[in-house]
Amino acid sequence: MxxxxxxxxxxxxxxxxxxxxxxxxxxxxxxxxxxxxxxxxxxxxxxxxxxxxxxxxxxxxxxxxxxxxxxxxxxxxxxxxxxxxxxxxxxxTGWEPRIRVAIESTQACPLFYDILAAFLQQHASIEIDLSECTLNGGWEALDKGRVDLIVGAPGPVPLQKGYRAIPMGTGILVPVIASQHALASQTQDSDQLQAVLPKLRRIILHDTSQADIARSEGLSSGGQNFYVQTIEQKTEAIIAGIGIGHLPRQRIQGLLDKGVLQELDLGVTNNPENFLAWKISNKGKGLQALTQMLAAAHWE
Missing domain, CATH: 1.10.10.10 (Winged helix-like DNA-binding domain superfamily/Winged helix DNA-binding domain)
Structure with a gap:
């Protein structure tokens, strides 16, 4: 041979x-x-x-x-x-083989995946590398070149970084407690809620930022905290009665309707503005086509 x-x-x-x-x-x-x-x-x-x-x-x-x-x-x-x-x-011809996308953990996903599916039907040879980010983590990943595009990153937009940022509307974050929580019955009256609030453990989502100053968002507390890595973990921890925290309404409306979770009336709203962002210097035609589809979507 x-x-x-x-x-x-x-x-x-x-x-x-x-x-x-x-x-x-x-x-x-x-x-x-x-x-x-x-x-x-x-x-x-x-x-x-x-x-x-x-x-x-x-x-x-x-x-x-x-x-x-x-x-x-x-x-x-x-x-x-x-x-x-x-x-x-x-x-x-300017079409990149792969686009790295980071989606904010609190972002509602069905519409996002529908857009990705439509994009890949038109551009089947382009690979999508998807990751999840939280708070400053998305902005840092974009700045360090780990991703090409961030979807749903919360403001404010970092200045003088050469970003193109498009508002995606505000996310609706709802403070909730599990109906089975031992103190749930004491949280429905506003006076009782204020009295019992310091006793309730906060479920906090880790900021995925690695180098920049990390931040947390949601219920402030001088009491105990319980940290998780993903929004799914946070949801399950709250359902299990471990503590309370903010969750995106679009993801948990079904659980509220079924009575699995109860909304807490804190008298304040937490609706951060979210952004679609990428570096202006990125001239990839695939990225341009994908961002046009995402920017045209109705996210609220």
Missing amino acids: SSRNPISIEVLEILDAIDRRGSFAKAAEELNKATSAVSYGVQKLEEQLGIALFQRQGRRSVLTPAGQLMLEEGRRILSTTVRLASAAKEVA
Whole structure:
């Protein structure tokens, strides 16, 4: 066997065509080759590998187990080469192969994923690398070049950073307690609530900022805190009766309607303004197309 790899894109295309069209002659017609050339290509590969790819069954040639493996893996290689060619062409014309997106943990997700799905239908070769951020974490990730786009990051927008920031409206954060919490019955009257508030543990979402000064947002307290990494963890901790905290209304309206959670009347609202932001210096056409779709959405 030659030390040179005998498996070429051309011979993989021949195997694929033979299998799909059912014969060497029809495969040759599709590939615009002579039938003898198709037969020779298969025979040469068999000789170089020292294996049989086809065996005769009556008048038909069918793949051997080794031939079937060659066909299946070969199709994956052909698919990869198609994507590679498309990605290379897009990069050459200003379309980046991957967009890194960070979404704020409190952001309602269904609309966001619907937009991503529509974007990927139009730009199937672009990869999306999605992460979650909280408070200053998104701005820091954008500043350090870890992400290309942040969605739903809370204001204020950092100044003199070269950002393009588009308001996405205000998020509605609701202070809640679990109905099963031992002190829940004492939180429905405003006077009782103020008296019992210092006894209630606060569930706090970690700021994902790594280098900049982290901040927290929500219920202030001199009492005990319980820290979590994600909004899902915060929701579950509150439902379990561990403590209280702010949660985005769009995510928990069903739990409020079912009576699993109760809203706390603190007399103040916490509705931070959220932003869609990216660096002006990023000229990627994929990013431009995605931000246009996100900016046109109705987030409230």
